[in-house]
Amino acid sequence: DIQMTQSPSSLSASVGDRVFITCRASQSITSCLNWYQQKPGKAPQLLIYAVSLLQSGAPSRFSGSGSGPDFTLTISSLQREDFATYYCQQTCRIPTTFGQGTKLELK
Amino acid sequence: QLQVQESGPGLVRPSETLSLTCTVSGGPLNSSRYYWAWIRQPPGEGLEWIGSIYYSGSTYYNPSLKSRVTVSRDTSKNQFSLNLDSVTAADTAVYYCAAGAFSFGVSGYFEYFQHWGQGTLVTAAS
Numbered sequence: 001d002i003q004m005t006q007s008p009s010s011l012s013a014s015v016g017d018r019v020f021i022t023c024r025a026s027q028s029i030t031s032c033l034n035w036y037q038q039k040p041g042k043a044p045q046l047l048i049y050a051v052s053l054l055q056s057g058a059p060s061r062f063s064g065s066g067s068g069p070d071f072t073l074t075i076s077s078l079q080r081e082d083f084a085t086y087y088c089q090q091t092c093r094i095p096t097t098f099g100q101g102t103k104l105e106l107k
Numbered sequence: 108q109l110q111v112q113e114s115g116p117g118l119v120r121p122s123e124t125l126s127l128t129c130t131v132s133g134g135p136l137n138s139s140r141y142y143w144a145w146i147r148q149p150p151g152e153g154l155e156w157i158g159s160i161y162y163s164g165s166t167y168y169n170p171s172l173k174s175r176v177t178v179s180r181d182t183s184k185n186q187f188s189l190n191l192d193s194v195t196a197a198d199t200a201v202y203y204c205a206a207g208a209f210s211f212g213v214s215g216y217f218e219y220f221q222h223w224g225q226g227t228l229v230t231a232a233s
Contacts, residue, residue, distance in 0.1 A: 030214065030215060031212075031215060031217065032216075032217050032218070034217075034219045034220075036154075036220075042225075043203055043223035043226050044154065044220070046219055046220060046221055049210060049217055049219040050210055050217040050219075051214075053210070055221070087153065089219070089220075091217065091219065094167055095169040095171075096156045096218075098154040098156075099153070100153050101154075
């Protein structure tokens, strides 16, 4: 299986900060990398697919970049509603696998 | 807007079969625009893909669960289902169903889970 490793595992930040979350794949993958946001007690929501394509309805302050094996989710200016856990996912190989999550907390 | 919703028992006895159903609304289950998946999340942990079923009827499973999992569909009811045999406490989790979508671009072919159910907690305990 392809292991996805996110860093950091947790992050404290303030409203208005620019935040970077990284995801590294254990094997070579191309552009089949997605990002999800999950709030407590809720289902994950798709933010970014195919590395950098913004899901319809997702705020434009979210962006994705990178190429295998390293990928980055950037939040340009944190809003209060962005404090959540973020997961990357690779869909290049079966089984699709997720990173362990990055919990973004209010400083 | 496509929606999916899980249903099924919240408690399953060890060694028995976990059975969940996902009802699709806002679109047909046999649409070629989507595939259908089950994902689970143990309490306080990350996400694990269980299996998927495609328009063609083809199914794919996580090798870690493959010997115990069956994903099936009933197009007449617009539902797809999960059966997980011989459950143990380690199968306690929130189970999500999801609609996966496809995208084709210059860089290739991409899949992603576009629509998720709210999730249902299943506890394996006696």
